[in-house]
Amino acid sequence: MELILKNVSKKLSKNFSLNNVNFSIKNGEVLGLIGNNGAGKTTIIKSIFKEYRLDQGEILVNGKSISKYDLRKIEFFPDQNNFPKNFKIIDYCYHNYLLSNIDGNKKQFKIRFKELSESLELLEYKNKKFLHLSSGMQKRFLLLCALMNKPEMIICDEPMANMDIQTRKDFILLFKKLIEKFDLIVLITSHDIEELEKLINKVVLVDKGEIILEKNFNNKKDNLAELYEKNIRNPKSKIKVEEILKGY
Numbered sequence: 001m002e003l004i005l006k007n008v009s010k011k012l013s014k015n016f017s018l019n020n021v022n023f024s025i026k027n028g029e030v031l032g033l034i035g036n037n038g039a040g041k042t043t044i045i046k047s048i049f050k051e052y053r054l055d056q057g058e059i060l061v062n063g064k065s066i067s068k069y070d071l072r073k074i075e076f077f078p079d080q081n082n083f084p085k086n087f088k089i090i091d092y093c094y095h096n097y098l099l100s101n102i103d104g105n106k107k108q109f110k111i112r113f114k115e116l117s118e119s120l121e122l123l124e125y126k127n128k129k130f131l132h133l134s135s136g137m138q139k140r141f142l143l144l145c146a147l148m149n150k151p152e153m154i155i156c157d158e159p160m161a162n163m164d165i166q167t168r169k170d171f172i173l174l175f176k177k178l179i180e181k182f183d184l185i186v187l188i189t190s191h192d193i194e195e196l197e198k199l200i201n202k203v204v205l206v207d208k209g210e211i212i213l214e215k216n217f218n219n220k221k222d223n224l225a226e227l228y229e230k231n232i233r234n235p236k237s238k239i240k241v242e243e244i245l246k247g248y
């Protein structure tokens with residue numbers, strides 16, 4: 001699969017637009033989409049999932065305009081706050097499975113669920129509710145759910161938010177293994193540059209709604225922090241701390 005964003009533009013407000021966004025991602029690539037808060041990363045992801053009508057440009061899969069069928073092969077790995085935690089894990093996974101796999105049935109679901117939960121060492125927790133699990137374990141289950149439909153691509157927006165240092169390290173290690181095992185294409189956003197470096201082999205820098213760099217990334221040669229500092233326009237903070245604290 002190859003996903004291409006071609007001259008994508010979308011005005012969200014008078015203060016923010018995506019401007020002529022171009023980049024691509026294909027088999028074998030794990031792409032880190034990096035940028036400051038408000039740079040437009042989530043807007044790009046929402047555009048891929050057709051949440052916005054583009055003002056200009058197109059999103060192509062294997063050379064054709066992205067379709068609902070293509071989107072069934074792309075899984076979104078949700079942010080921690082974006083799913084109902086009162087659900088039993090197995091029920092949440094089943095609902096998720098049915099939503100994105102209209103041909104799926106319970107028997108196939110059970111086989112796949114057992115296989116994945118065994119390899120992720122999660123089988124014994126399947127009847128627990130999300131809210132009774134640690135943050136790290138919730139993420140592992142969300143990964144499991146995302147893998148249920150054998151996606152070709154996974155898109156993750158800040159998957160390591162709210163994780164402590166060790167949980168983040170464990171998550172990256174596990175995710176890396178899963179990417180290799182299932183031959184996944186991955187698009188990931190994260191502000192955790194240090195962990196991200198261990199995962200990605202391509203980097204796209206976005207700044208103020210524009211793509212300012214797209215290049216292959218080699219963890220042994222390249223340094224993400226350097227690339228970021230060199231390329232991203234980093235205006236002085238607009239927040240005047242002394243003024244805010246005046247009177248306290």
Ligand SMILES: Nc1ncnc2c1ncn2[C@@H]1O[C@H](COP(=O)(O)OP(=O)(O)OP(=O)(O)O)[C@@H](O)[C@H]1O
Pocket residue numbers: 012013016035036037038039040041042043044
């Ligand atoms: N629906 C919307 N209508 C108007 N403006 C929006 C809307 N959604 C987001 N924005 C604005 O668009 C800009 C880009 O937001 P976006 O969420 O894409 O940034 P981001 O790079 O994902 O940031 P972060 O790292 O903080 O998650 C921000 O200024 C945001 O306030």
